[in-house]
Amino acid sequence: MQALRIGIVDLDTSHPNGWVPIIKELGHRVVAVFDGGTVHEEGYASRFAEKHDIGVVCESLEEMARLVDAAIIHSVNWDLHVERARPFVEAGKAVMIDKPMAGSMHDIRQLLEWERGGARITGGSSLSVCEEAVEWHRQHDPNDPIVTVLAGCSVDEFNYGIHAFYFLQAIMGPGIESVRSAGAHLQHQIELRWQDGRKGFLSVGATQGYLPFYATIVTGHTVKHLQVDSSRLYRAFLKASLPYLAGDAEPAVALSRLLEAELAAAAARKSMSLGGLQVALTELSDEDQGYDGAAFAAQYRMKAKGQ
Known part of the structure; x- marks a missing residue:
């Protein structure tokens, strides 16, 4: 190389x-x-x-x-x-x-x-190629279909919460079609729908304590819980x-697939602002609010300085 x-x-x-x-x-x-x-x-x-x-x-x-x-x-x-x-x-x-x-x-x-x-x-x-997802796919029987997956983490909804979107996609694959906010109870709960009809679920946002990256995968024959080793x-x-x-x-993961996870996060934000309506990724536009990087950076700096 x-x-x-x-x-x-x-x-x-x-x-x-x-x-x-x-x-x-x-x-x-x-x-x-x-x-x-x-x-x-x-x-x-x-x-x-x-x-x-x-x-x-x-x-x-x-x-x-x-x-x-x-x-x-x-x-x-x-x-x-x-x-x-x-x-x-x-x-x-x-x-x-x-x-x-x-x-x-x-x-x-x-x-x-x-x-x-x-x-x-x-x-x-880094969750897009984490060893836990790679190993699960290596051991998983492709003839045993995924029923659903619940994944999540803590800290915040986007800067850190984006990891959970990537982790869910790493397990279920590309093809996210639409997203629906299921509202918030301590964390933001989100439903993602794939083009083939499968659904996955996320729980992201701040909690009282730190939660590791996790996923529970339900297939036709098994239930498997993954907890990522951050080290x-x-x-x-x-x-x-x-x-x-x-x-x-070639790229380990195509850019279009990487950005699909980020589009899903944007759709989750839009759905929450609309009271939980289903939002297709194709419906997103420049007029949608998105996530404010400058505002987050200002908060991050204050926290880093202990203010």
Whole structure:
């Protein structure tokens, strides 16, 4: 596999610290870093670079695009993702966008348009390729149909809750047709309907304590409960994604499928605002509210600063 020169864009979350050592273990180099200051104060990028032995702290994304083969975007404000990705796409460089990839239809369409134009883009949630889902499919008899799946997690509905959408889709496969909010009781309960008639259910949002990523799968013959080992997520995700960024493999999960999970989250939000009406993914438009990345980032920064 080709060794990538990788740039890290925005250091807002815990992910960059967790991912950089794994990227190096997998045989790639992190050669540059850029931070836009959404969460951290000036000087943090230099300290991060020194800690991880990264040679260049970039003043602009255009500068970074000249130095790297691929960029990994970690902005906690998902409304920045498209503009953060643009200089790399225009320079013909690969891009990986951490979850949530986008919070609006406009941004989702832009990502898909870039991919259709030949750009190499991936990202989303590590739950899309987690070992628990992969192993369940390996052991599952394809002649034993899925009856339903209940999946969920805690913390919040989108920045963290998006993991549950990806996990449910990783188990049931693509083809989500419509979504219906079943209202909230401590968490938001959501029904997702697939094109073949199957239904899956999610429970996401804040709880008093932390809930792990989980799924209970009911088939015609079995009931299986999966609880994800979070310590294995980053490595599995990067191991599945980096060969595609290097141009050595097809994507582990197609971008259109990744973004289907995020469209389902947008449909759940719209359904809740409409009192629980069924919302087809094809009905979503730019006029729909979506999720506000700037507002979430402001809250995230205050929490990070202990305010």
